Amino acid sequence: MQPDESQYLKRKCRTGDIDVHPTEKALVVHYEVEASVLGEAGNARHEEKKECQKIIRLRSLNASTDVSALARKVVEECKIIHPSKLAEVEHLLLYLQNRKKPSSKCKYLFKTSFPNVNNIDFFFDGRIDEEANINKTDDYIELLYESMPEKIRGSTLILHLARNPDNLEELLHNKTLLGALTRVLREDWKHSVELATTIIYVFFCFSSFSQFHGLITHYKIGLLCMNIIEHELKKYDLWQDELEKKSKDPENQSLQKEYEKTLKKYQSFLVKQEQLLRVAFYLLLNLSEDTRTELKMRNKNIVHLLVKSLERENQELLVLVVSFLKKLSIFLENKNDMAEMDTVEKLARLVPCEQEDLMNVTLRLLLNLSFDTGLRTKMVHVGLLPKLTALLGDDTYKHIAMRILYHISVDDKSKSMFAYTDCIPQLMQMVFEHGEEKIDTELISFCINLAANETNAQIICEGNGLKMLMKRALKLKEPLMMKMIRNISQHDGPLKQLFIEYVGDLAAQIKQEGGEEFVIECLGTMANLTIPDLDWELLLKDLHSLLTTINARNWYVL
Known part of the structure; x- marks a missing residue:
């Protein structure tokens, strides 16, 4: 276009998505530039659109940075970010602030929806004495047709x-x-x-992006990986048997030397095998994002392979395996497979453990399994109850541990087992630490379940336990707290006698206008107080309006 044919250039910017940089502390702002050349009459003579991105590096961002202030500064200084995006920017900055640094051993960015394994690094060096060049790909392919060392070298370069x-x-x-x-x-x-x-690792790199999953399926790499894993697990069992045979006679020096030699070979084998298992399982985990592919894996016995791998000691491998099992456990068929394979018994040895990611994902898998009555019973039988109880004092794990314990407390047969741990004193302390604040629903629900057992109720009422519960319930009018007290009142013997001094207080609540749920629990508690020494006729006469109130509200004393 000649200069005299146009008046001026009009430019528009439209902000698109804002994301975090995959490896740096930076934000990536995607935007579209629309340029229009206008004629003398103001009409567009030529239009062109271009997608662009701007990288905002945040070198000053660290653990002590005020994220809110930094977000405001970014929005103010970057004109292509609309002020309405402030909350989104702050959220992304918070993510960057907490994101772990990528390992220097592996520069590849893993895309997966499983946070517990995002930061797994493969300690497979694949070292070579030359730098790989994309223009030499054909040369690397040629190496794949040579002897084994050349095949390894070629695949490593790829x-x-x-x-x-x-x-x-x-x-x-x-x-x-x-x-x-x-x-x-x-x-x-x-x-x-x-x-x-090495070759599975190459396909793993493709599996880290959903759009390449079709490619991996086309070459049937997933099925091949499962066959390889199954073979390696059988080989592991053979090594274990061999070591056991050679360790039976420690006094035989000749046999002892042979055992030590075999042990060294086994340890070298184990390191290499676990590298292979990790990358193969990780590839399968990425592919399982498609539920149809996951179902095919299930039909090929993926649960068996994963549960078998729980016997290992390598914590990085265990994090991956347990994460995979956790994903699978949301489906009934997979959960049933886990129930048949003693999964709970194998998970029990991991609680507690020092590796935080492994501990966290193990507890979450146990939580998923705890919805099954039979598996809850197994958790008690394998000794998880005291282990989970001990976690109630750990802020990192106490909430998820409490949810698992709550599920266990649902079963009448398991309720009595809590009396043999220090769970109840810990729960009472948590309840009373709330002061006048609302108690967490999961905490009070757990207490309600436990109070339904007589031995547990006796522990709850030790000292001033009942007095403090009644004081809080009557003051704050909490229906769930009163439900817990009602459960305590149903037990015969000395526990009922403790309620005599509170009969008047309970009756007073029934007469008052208030929350119906709370009043019903008070009435139910009174109905449980079948105490010979309690003169109900006299009580009703002294509180003459009590019976009238009960009739007026159309309640039944059960």
């Missing part, structure tokens, strides 16, 4: 390319490369754990 997300699109379109990798993996995985790990 892996170094795949670990850079920018290369994945180009590698995706290289059908020769993908076909060769698949063929080598299918034919040679039994001959070299290192080769199998």
Whole structure:
């Protein structure tokens, strides 16, 4: 267009999504620029749109940064971010502030919806003495047709390319490369754990993005991974048997030397095998994002493979395995498979553990399983009750531990087991620490369940327990607290006698206008007080309006 044919250039900016940078402390602002060349009459002679992005680096962001203030500063200084996005910016900055630094051992960014395994790093070095070059891909493919060392070298160079997300699109379109990798993996995985790990790692890089899952399915890599995992777990059992045989006669020096030699080989084997298991399970975890693929895995016995892997000691592998089981456990069929395989018994040994991620995901899996009556009973039988009770004093885990314990307390047979732990004193302390604040629903519900057992009720009422409960309930008019007291009042013997001094207070609540739920619990408590020494006729005469009130509200004393 000639200069005299136009009047001026009009430019518009439209802000799109705002996201965090995958590796740096920075925000990425996506926006669209629309440029229009206007003629003399103001009409658009030419229009063009372009998608752009701006990176806002936040070098000063650290653990002590005032995120709210920084968000305001970012919005003020970056004109393409509308002020209405302030809350979103603050949320993203908070995420960046808490995000763990990526490991220097693995530059690849993992995309997965499973937070407990996001920061897993594979300690598979894949070291080579040259830098991988995307322009030499054909040379690396040629190496896959050579001897084993060349195959390992070629696949390792390809892996170094795949670990850079920018290369994945180009590698995706290289059908020769993908076909060769698949063929080598299918034919040679039994001959070299290192080769199998490297090639699976390449496909894992693709699996980290949903749009590449179809590619992995096309080459049947998921099924191959499951076959490899199954074989490796059987090999592990053979090693275990071999070690056990050679350790039976420690006094035989010749046999002892052979045992030590075998043990060293086993330890080397174990390190390599667990690297392979981690990358293979992680690939399958990514693919299971599609429920249809997950169902195929279930039909191929994925739950069995995962539960079998719970016997390992490698905590990084365990975090991954338990996370996978937790995802699967939301489906009834998978939960039933876990019930048949003694999963609870194997999880019990992980509680407690020092690794925070492993501890957290183990408890969450136990919570999912605790919805099943049979599995709750198993949790008691394998000794989880005192372990979970001990976690009530840990702020990090107490809420999830309480939810599991609450589920266990639902079963009448399990209620009595709480009397043999220090759970009840801890719960009473939590209740009284609330002061006049509202008690958490899960806490008071747990107490209500426990109070239905006579032995537990006696522990609750020790000292001034009942007095303090009654004082709080009558003052704050809490229906759930009164329900707990009502459960205590149903037990015969000395416990009923404790209520004699509160009969007048309970009757007074019935006469008052107030919350119906609370008053009903008071009435129910009085109905439980079948005490010979209590003269109901005299009580009703002294409180002449009590009977009138009960009749007026159309209640029945049960």
